[in-house]
Amino acid sequence: MENGDIPEDANEHCPGPQSDSAGKSDACEGCPNQQICATAPKGPDPDMVAIAERMATVKHKILVLSGKGGVGKSTFSAQLAFALAARDFQVGLLDIDICGPSIPKMLGLEGQEIHQSNLGWSPVYVESNLGVMSIGFMLPHPDEAVIWRGPRKNGLIKQFLKDVYWGELDFLIVDAPPGTSDEHISIVQCLDAANVDGAIIVTTPQQVSLIDVKKEVNFCKKVGVKVLGVVENMSGLSQPISNLKFMKITDNGEMKDVTEWISEYMKEKAPEMLNLIACSEVFDSSGGGALKVCNEMAVPFLGKVPLDPQLCKAAEEGRSCFADKDCVVSAPALQKIIDKLMETSGLSMTESNGV
């Protein structure tokens, strides 16, 4: 990489944009980048140096990725941040989903603003050991669409990494947007010098989602990021039977709500049913789900999280599911996944810095 990456549209014998003869050699004639290569400064990008300095005080950097959108990546990132903070680690959460920044809402930080100090931009602190940065804090109108093309998004990501003062962190969790695009390439390039520990990939059991996981794993391999593991989210719906509504299809095809009647009926005739958990698969996983994909691609499978309306509620209200007694099915599942993550990636060796 001494002479820089060869751009896609470069001429055949491109010497490399960082080479001394960039833009000036015979091979450069007619190349669309010729002008830029001849005049642009050479040598390491000073921004990269600044980024490396900022990241030097961060012990572990974890990317949270998903091939497909809507699989619960931001929900997972937020709950992972809460869990690690609850274990007394110093945690930072960086939201680089510029078009759809969900993180502020999920940490209960809507409407917060970013402050600047002489040290740089200050993250917004949920607790003293959990700081958050997101473009969401910079949008004057949350309903305003952020319609930016790639280069502008990349510029902001660079700025986040360069100008945010995180201080001493045990973990920096980076919540990416779904897919494999500009933002992902940028963040990996920027963090290249700073040693990303690896990436967690979140998926659902659906085949369309799993196809995109494979792409995501291949992306990681291509750019040299270790896959710490895959989480299968929305893995079945589990709810106390008392939370269900019951409908009866009448003779003329209408749906009639018979929930109250059924509730009384169960109390009288089938009381044992009242304490049961009703489970529905929702997304068919007969193909083997994420576990099978993990085996095929030789990456760790971290576990399953069920669809839990209480987790959705906690996420929408910006709360930790671990502090919520109603998250009966999801909180234990998430804890197990985080334990496994710490084990398999050797992160449990980290001693907490305390508060």
Add this chain to the structure above:
Amino acid sequence: MVAIAERMATVKHKILVLSGKGGVGKSTFSAQLAFALAARDFQVGLLDIDICGPSIPKMLGLEGQEIHQSNLGWSPVYVESNLGVMSIGFMLPHPDEAVIWRGPRKNGLIKQFLKDVYWGELDFLIVDAPPGTSDEHISIVQCLDAANVDGAIIVTTPQQVSLIDVKKEVNFCKKVGVKVLGVVENMSGLSQPISNLKFMKITDNGEMKDVTEWISEYMKEKAPEMLNLIACSEVFDSSGGGALKMCNEMAVPFLGKVPLDPQLCKAAEEGRSCFADKDCVVSAPALQKIIDKLMETSGLSMTESNGV
């Protein structure tokens, strides 16, 4: 742009399908919309511009198909004689390969799709976009500008994080001059026959024990009326008012709700139309109602079908 306008001249109606947030069922909806319109004898084209995550080939049962070229241009892949599909998914040699492109290259491909694909006479071209408001969206709107997009349908779920992104999407449409034909609230509650549920009991030591068979017998004996019921769960809390409230606030049409239906998911994964599937008891009627409403509110019902 001139070439694009020419291609689009033989297309009567162009509908964008958008979502602010990913994973809300936009491609599933686009695919089922395409099936429904084709079943009503319209000539339908479905264009998948989600370059990083092209779901459409799978959802139409067209995995592994290739694109052919003729002297007229690139030929869409036909599911039925009146339903043609184009997606980058057909161009990827290895479906597991990540498409890691920056914006300009993606825009180039979108332009090429619009310029080189020979659709012929179409009543409807449905354009399935990736989620968000980014390069691809700006490009497609710019490219289609001369060709008069009828409007956009926005798909969402009831969750607040999803609705926030819908507002952004509506504002995007206003900003670029695309009419919002309506909003669809997907995954609006889970409805299933009670016989499809499993039942678990939490034992004294905190373990989950599967008691489904026992319950099944129990219900047959002691509570037989329960066997025919539909169990409903809200899943995504919509106490905030859901998509309907948001539509009222933003003065855009609300097209309706589609419940989470495992049978619809299955049909989508197997590339089938839910309308032809007798198991899609809850989702197919809901989708038909939405499509009827769409045709009404956007004046599209004036279109006479070209027949086959």
